[in-house]
Each structure stands twice: as C-alpha cells, then as structure tokens.
Amino acid sequence: MNFSELIPFSGGSRLASFSPSGFYLAEAAQFRANVRDSKSLELLQSFACADQITDLAWSPDSLFLMCVMRKRALVQVWSLEHPDWACKIDEGVAGLVAACWAPDSRRVLTTADFNLRVTVWSLTDKTRRGLKDCVSVFNCGGDTGWQLVAHFDAGTEDLDGLAWSPDATALACWDGCLRSRVAIFSPTGTQLHTFSAYPLERGLGTKCVEWSPSSQFLAVGCYDGSLRLLNNITWEPLAEMRGQTCVEPPPSSSASSSGIVAYREIESPSGLPRYEASSPGDPPIPIPVVKPDPSKPNPKVGIGAVHFSPCSRYVAFREDSQPGALWLWELNRLKPSALLLHRNPVRSFAWDPLAIVTGTPCVYMWSTAGCLAAQVPLMDRCGAFVITSVSWHPDGDALLLTSDADACVCFLESGGAAGQAG
Numbered sequence: 039m040n041f042s043e044l045i046p047f048s049g050g051s052r053l054a055s056f057s058p059s060g061f062y063l064a065e066a067a068q069f070r071a072n073v074r075d076s077k078s079l080e081l082l083q084s085f086a087c088a089d090q091i092t093d094l095a096w097s098p099d100s101l102f103l104m105c106v107m108r109k110r111a112l113v114q115v116w117s118l119e120h121p122d123w124a125c126k127i128d129e130g131v132a133g134l135v136a137a138c139w140a141p142d143s144r145r146v147l148t149t150a151d152f153n154l155r156v157t158v159w160s161l162t163d164k165t166r167r168g169l170k171d172c173v174s175v176f177n178c179g180g181d182t183g184w185q186l187v188a189h190f191d192a193g194t195e196d197l198d199g200l201a202w203s204p205d206a207t208a209l210a211c212w213d214g215c216l217r218s219r220v221a222i223f224s225p226t227g228t229q230l231h232t233f234s235a236y237p238l239e240r241g242l243g244t245k246c247v248e249w250s251p252s253s254q255f256l257a258v259g260c261y262d263g264s265l266r267l268l269n270n271i272t273w274e275p276l277a278e279m280r281g282q283t284c285v286e287p288p289p290s291s292s293a294s295s296s297g298i299v300a301y302r303e304i305e306s307p308s309g310l311p312r313y314e315a316s317s318p319g320d321p322p323i324p325i326p327v328v329k330p331d332p333s334k335p336n337p338k339v340g341i342g343a344v345h346f347s348p349c350s351r352y353v354a355f356r357e358d359s360q361p362g363a364l365w366l367w368e369l370n371r372l373k374p375s376a377l378l379l380h381r382n383p384v385r386s387f388a389w390d391p392l393a394i395v396t397g398t399p400c401v402y403m404w405s406t407a408g409c410l411a412a413q414v415p416l417m418d419r420c421g422a423f424v425i426t427s428v429s430w431h432p433d434g435d436a437l438l439l440t441s442d443a444d445a446c447v448c449f450l451e452s453g454g455a456a457g458q459a460g
Contacts, residue, residue: 039401040451042079044418044444047072051386051427052093054445059100060432062118065445066091071105073118076431079447085116088126097143102161104146106137113137113148115161127159142178153197158184173200173211175225188227194219198244203253208270210256215243220258222273231273235260245340252350255369259341265355267369277372281357281365283327285377287320300377301409303402311400313378313409325360325379347389354392356384364394366404378404386427393437395425401439401448418444 047054047065054065056076063074068090073083085105093106105114111134113127127137133151140147146159158176173192176184192200198214208230212220218235235258236242242261249256255276256268265279285300300316300323316323330337342358352375354366361383366376382396391405399414399422416423418441427440437448 039412040449041414041416042447042449044416044423044446045074045079046443047440047445048091051429051440053091054438054440055094055096055429056431056438057096057100058098058432062096062100063438063447064094064096064103066094066105071103071116073103076436076447083116083118083121085114085121085124087114088112093137095137095139097139098141099143102139102143104137104139106134108134113146113159115146125161129157140178145178145184173209173223173227175209175227187225190223190227193221193229193232199247201247201249203249203256203270204251205253207253210247210249212244212247212258215245215261217243218260220244220247220256220268222256233258233266233268233273233275235262235264235266242340245342246344248344248346250346250350250353250369251348254350255346255353257344257346257353257355259344259355261340263340263357263359265341265344265353267353267372277367279353279355279365279367279374281325281360281363283325285316285323285325287316287318287322289318298374298377300379301404302379303381303411310413311381311398311402311411313402313411315409323377323379325363325377327359328361330359343384343387345387345389347392349390352392354387354389356387362396366392376404378402378409385425388429390430390434393428393430395428395439397424397426399423399425401425401428401437414439414446414448416446 047067056063063076065072069087071085074081087105089107089110091105092108095104101118103116111129115125117123129148136149138147144161148157173190175188177187178184192211194213195217196214198212200211202209209223210220220233222230224230245261246259254270258266263280266275267277269276285298288299301313303311304314306312330339338358340358342356344355346353352366354364356364362380364378364384368375380396382398385395385397387394391403394402400411402411414423424441425439429438435450439446
C-alpha cells in the first residue's frame with residue numbers, strides 16, 4: 039500500500055468522493071470545492087461557493103459537480119468542461135434537506151424541509167415540477183422533458199425511504215422505526231408485494247434497506263437486530279440473519295467446514311494491529327454487546343449498515359448493539375461464513391475486497407484469500423489520522439480514506455490487496 043499526503047478538507051464522507059468515471063477526486067474545504075486528478079492528486083479546478091459546503095455530489099457522467107449548502111437552502115452546480123458556467127438553485131423559505139442528481143446528469147432533484155415536496159430543476163431549461171407525498175414515477179429519457187408514468191399511494195404511514203432495484207424493475211418503499219412494512223412496486227405502480235416482519239405490522243420497524251447488485255435480493259434490516267433477505271421471485275424471506283452473542287470455532291480446518299471463522303483484531307508484539315483467525319479446538323468467542331440507554335434518544339440497536347459484494351455472493355452487516363463486529367454471510371449457502379471482530383466500533387465498510395475502518399489510524403481488509411490490517415503512517419493536525427469513512431475508486435485500485443478534517447488516498451500495489459470476494 040502506498041499512501042498519499044493528507045488533503046485538508048471540511049471533513050465527513052459527504053465532502054470527498056471519487057467521480058463515477060474514476061478520473062477525478064472532489065473535496066470540499068469550507069467555501070471551496072476542489073477537483074483533483076485521482077491518480078496524481080494534482081489540483082485541476084477550484085470553485086468558490088456562496089457558503090460553507092455541507093454535501094458534494096458528482097453527476098453520473100462526471101461532467102458536473104453539485105455543492106449543497108443546506109443552511110442557506112442553496113445548491114450550486116459547476117461544470118468541469120466549462121469552468122465559467124455555473125448554476126444556482128435557491129429553495130428560499132421552503133428550506134433544503136437533500137439534493138441529488140437525476141440519471142440523465144442534466145437535472146437536479148431537491149427536497150424541501152419536512153419532506154413536503156421534491157422539485158426537479160433542469161440545467162438546460164427552466165422546467166420545474168413539484169411532487170406530492172405519494173410516489174410519482176417519471177420517464178426522464180425523452181427529449182421533450184419528463185413524462186409521468188405512474189402516481190400512486192406508497193401505502194405507508196410515514197414513508198422513511200425508497201430505493202430502485204439496480205435493474206429498475208422494482209421499487210421498494212418502507213416505513214420507519216414505528217412500523218414494520220416494506221412495499222414493493224413495479225415501475226407502473228402495481229404493488230408486487232408487501233412484507234412485514236410481524237403480524238399487523240406493529241413490531242419494531244425498518245432501519246435500513248439495500249438491494250443486491252444483481253437485483254435478486256432485497257435486504258431489510260430491522261430494529262429487532264435481524265436482517266431479512268427477500269428474493270425477487272416470491273418476495274418472501276429466504277433467510278433471517280442476526281448477530282450471535284457467542285461464536286463456536288470451526289469444527290475442522292477443511293475448506294468444506296460449515297463453521298464460522300472468526301477474525302479477531304489483536305495487537306502484535308510490534309504494537310501494530312493484526313487479525314487472528316479462530317481454529318478448531320479454540321474456546322467459544324464471546325461477542326461484546328453494548329446495552330442501549332433507554333433514557334437517550336436514537337438507541338444503538340438494530341441493523342445499522344448492510345452492503346452486498348459486487349457479485350452478490352456475500353453480504354456484510356453491522357448490528358449496532360455489537361459495534362465492533364462485522365458479520366459476513368455467503369448467499370449461495372445462506373449461512374454465516376466469517377466474523378470480523380474489532381477492538382473499536384466499525385465506522386464504515388465498502389467492497390471489493392471488503393475494506394473496514396473503525397475510527398483509528400488503521401485499515402482492515404477481508405476477502406476469500408484472507409485478512410490483513412494496515413496502519414496508515416500519517417499524522418494530521420490533531421495527531422494520528424483517525425479514519426472515519428472509506429470508499430473505493432471505481433477501478434478498485436485505490437481507497438479514499440477520510441477523517442473529520444483530512445482525506446488520504448491509499449493506492450494498492452498490483453496483487454497487494456487481499457484479493458476479491460468473487
């Protein structure tokens with residue numbers, strides 16, 4: 039691994055990202071958005087915004103960079119091909135909670151305060167449309183503007199989120215923490231299925247939802263600590279995954295062993311972190327559990343994060359009451375295959391191979407070839423470079439590591455990674 043010098047920026051995973059093309063790296067430093075070459079990190083463009091940037095987002099074609107300033111309900115869009123061109127979107131008194139790109143890279147969607155409306159802004163004309171609390175599906179591929187395909191009731195009491203399947207054949211809509219309900223629709227608004235983890239839909243609700251890259255699976259993470267895997271044929275659960283409080287070692291060392299291999303982070307004699315794999319004959323491994331404080335809001339319980347591998351063979355998830363544990367399931371067997379147990383809470387993880395950071399100066403990786411842990415030999419203005427977020431370059435040959443104040447690019451040598459998950 040080769041590490042770049044630290045790049046000062048405003049901090050946070052939303053303020054530094056590779057472009058979809060992989061050619062550029064954007065990072066925000068207070069009022070300025072900087073665009074760099076993703077390999078040499080040479081500064082290519084610097085754009086001055088009207089206020090402190092709270093979010094950055096690349097257009098899907100990597101030709102535009104959107105800067106969001108939520109405090110002023112303002113969005114500014116910059117062009118890499120024409121640096122003198124700029125677009126400003128002001129939501130005014132309506133407020134601004136989120137902004138995102140349309141797939142055509144020529145329209146921006148903004149969400150007003152309290153999720154009261156979504157507005158579509160065109161970068162090429164003055165078209166604007168407002169949406170209601172229901173779900174509206176538009177065809178945005180035509181030259182004459184957006185055409186309404188369907189408008190339907192999402193069937194939720196308090197819509198918490200929605201997500202398209204990668205193949206765009208299904209749309210999942212779900213309630214929040216107070217109701218266990220996920221409704222699945224076709225693009226024309228036909229309701230394909232409604233899933234609830236509990237009778238009468240009144241158990242603990244949904245915390246996160248993730249489609250597999252193949253669109254075959256929909257993972258529904260709940261506040262009860264279970265991850266339910268739905269299939270795209272019957273939309274019924276194939277498996278219910280949850281973290282365990284104690285893991286038995288694998289019964290044998292053969293590749294066909296059905297046990298869970300646990301990789302525990304330990305400190306080597308040199309003081310550097312490394313993984314230690316469990317072996318047959320080892321005693322059971324207890325998993326530390328943090329009990330939530332009922333007197334505090336937003337308790338740390340339930341499935342807080344879930345990500346599929348690019349080939350949809352594996353799924354990794356974190357149960358928030360076991361913050362240091364990352365569970366891996368193999369989907370062709372529908373059984374757990376590995377546990378990565380860390381001394382600090384898992385802050386962020388991304389495929390492929392699986393890279394993990396825990397709010398320390400270390401990066402951890404897992405693949406079918408094994409595990410490794412590496413310490414980043416850099417110091418920021420506050421001391422050690424404490425990594426809080428990780429993401430992969432689109433080519434898979436570099437990692438973007440961010441702390442609350444700085445960013446760093448980790449370039450992987452050919453064959454130096456732990457390999458891919460397959």
